[in-house]
Amino acid sequence: MTAVRTVLVSGASIAGPTLAHWLHRRGIRATVVERAPAPRPGGYAIDLRGKALDVIERMGHLPEVCDRVTEMRRGTVVDSRGRRRAGFDTGLLSAEERSVELLRGDLVHILHCPTTEYTEYLYDDSVTGLQQHEGGVHVTFEKAAPRTFDLVVGADGLHSNTRGLAFGPEEPLARFLGAHISIFTVPDHLGLDREARLYNTPGKLVGVYSTPRAEGAKAIFALHAADRTGPERRSSGEQQRYLRKAFTGIGWESDRLLRAMAHTEDFYFDSITQIRMDRWSSGRVTLLGDAGYCPSPLSGQGSSLAVVGAYVLAEELARHTDAARALAGYEARMRPYVRANQDIAGSGMRFLAPRTRFGIASRDLLVRLSPLMRSLGTFTGKLGRAAEAVDLDAPAP
Numbered sequence: 001m002t003a004v005r006t007v008l009v010s011g012a013s014i015a016g017p018t019l020a021h022w023l024h025r026r027g028i029r030a031t032v033v034e035r036a037p038a039p040r041p042g043g044y045a046i047d048l049r050g051k052a053l054d055v056i057e058r059m060g061h062l063p064e065v066c067d068r069v070t071e072m073r074r075g076t077v078v079d080s081r082g083r084r085r086a087g088f089d090t091g092l093l094s095a096e097e098r099s100v101e102l103l104r105g106d107l108v109h110i111l112h113c114p115t116t117e118y119t120e121y122l123y124d125d126s127v128t129g130l131q132q133h134e135g136g137v138h139v140t141f142e143k144a145a146p147r148t149f150d151l152v153v154g155a156d157g158l159h160s161n162t163r164g165l166a167f168g169p170e171e172p173l174a175r176f177l178g179a180h181i182s183i184f185t186v187p188d189h190l191g192l193d194r195e196a197r198l199y200n201t202p203g204k205l206v207g208v209y210s211t212p213r214a215e216g217a218k219a220i221f222a223l224h225a226a227d228r229t230g231p232e233r234r235s236s237g238e239q240q241r242y243l244r245k246a247f248t249g250i251g252w253e254s255d256r257l258l259r260a261m262a263h264t265e266d267f268y269f270d271s272i273t274q275i276r277m278d279r280w281s282s283g284r285v286t287l288l289g290d291a292g293y294c295p296s297p298l299s300g301q302g303s304s305l306a307v308v309g310a311y312v313l314a315e316e317l318a319r320h321t322d323a324a325r326a327l328a329g330y331e332a333r334m335r336p337y338v339r340a341n342q343d344i345a346g347s348g349m350r351f352l353a354p355r356t357r358f359g360i361a362s363r364d365l366l367v368r369l370s371p372l373m374r375s376l377g378t379f380t381g382k383l384g385r386a387a388e389a390v391d392l393d394a395p396a397p
């Protein structure tokens with residue numbers, strides 16, 4: 001396969017604009033197609049950790065990112081009447097690692113804005129067909145005229161359209177972690193200041209948190225589930241009915257948050273799922289970020305994998321004249337890092353929503369002991385190590 005000079009990227013969230021930046025720096029032309037009519041503002045708080053911060057620094061964005069950190073201060077576990085059961089200092093959770101937390105919409109804004117000067121963005125459009133041939137990939141769109149690119153990169157998230165077109169159905173590649181999650185904006189009726197409050201009944205979590213730079217507060221509902229594809233693919237109305245059925249009357253602020261859900265404008269609901277694939281490339285189509293290796297929100301590492309993946313992919317495309325070797329290099333460098341970060345997610349729901357009352361009490365005890373655990377170096381060590389487990393400098397040829 002010949003060298004890559006033109007790339008179509010599907011998806012303009014975190015992975016897409018980061019790749020557009022690094023392709024431009026390497027002299028490769030990017031066109032980005034995004035289904036939404038504009039970059040999506042707002043959203044939940046995300047973390048950038050370890051080597052992803054080095055990539056952000058190399059892009060020159062670290063000062064802007066640091067200006068927008070959410071600075072969450074504490075988490076409080078409450079009982080059904082809102083009384084404190086346990087609490088933790090959020091600084092403690094990240095003390096063992098390099099990390100910053102900011103709103104997803106702020107990060108997208110920082111990444112996207114400078115790239116508009118040199119990147120062609122096609123908003124409100126989507127790829128409908130990919131046909132590979134000797135000279136590249138012939139791409140058809142819902143709206144734009146068909147074109148040929150040297151490479152197509154799917155950066156279009158967990159339910160990637162590109163992955164579907166190039167690799168087939170999602171189901172065999174999806175690893176369901178046994179839970180559903182919903183998050184949406186509600187009025188901050190508790191008057192929280194950089195604080196998260198969490199309430200559990202066996203197998204269920206209700207939470208609210210507020211951050212600076214965001215309107216109102218975010219409500220979170222999470223619950224264990226046996227079946228991934230049940231509510232996930234239904235309409236948001238049906239997903240809301242599913243949540244009402246599971247959470248009505250369970251205590252604390254649950255009913256009030258469910259009432260607010262009916263009026264929210266940014267309702268998000270999905271299964272907690274990883275994407276695990278044997279290979280991320282098929283000829284001249286490759287996958288990046290959640291599309292290829294979603295680690296799930298339980299790992300807290302999806303944004304970091306997307307940022308680092310974009311950097312490594314662009315570097316490999318620039319240093320190989322043969323596209324197949326570049327894609328093999330991308331995969332070889334990223335795979336151990338991806339695996340280490342995907343492995344973190346496994347125990348997340350056991351901690352967030354223990355299945356029994358005994359489990360909830362044990363978790364609360366663990367939270368109370370967190371200062372001691374910090375001194376033993378056991379709390380965040382695994383996450384901190386996984387976040388650093390990639391070399392940003394290409395191996396010698």
Ligand SMILES: Cc1cc2nc3c(=O)[nH]c(=O)nc-3n(C[C@H](O)[C@H](O)[C@H](O)COP(=O)(O)OP(=O)(O)OC[C@H]3O[C@@H](n4cnc5c(N)ncnc54)[C@H](O)[C@@H]3O)c2cc1C
Pocket residue numbers: 010011012013014015016033034035036044045046047048104125126127155156157158160161162181183288289290291296297299300301302303304306
């Ligand atoms: C509740 C929640 C909490 C999270 N917390 C964290 C955290 O603390 N830390 C962390 O690192 N990560 C977190 N994540 C994960 C993080 O948001 C994702 O891993 C990250 O956004 C992945 O970036 P991406 O660019 O690969 O994909 P996405 O952000 O999913 O973006 C995909 C883009 O593709 C677009 N698109 C979709 N279909 C098409 C199509 N057919 N054509 C064109 N465009 C399309 C979408 O509109 C979107 O803009 C969390 C996720 C959730 C849901």
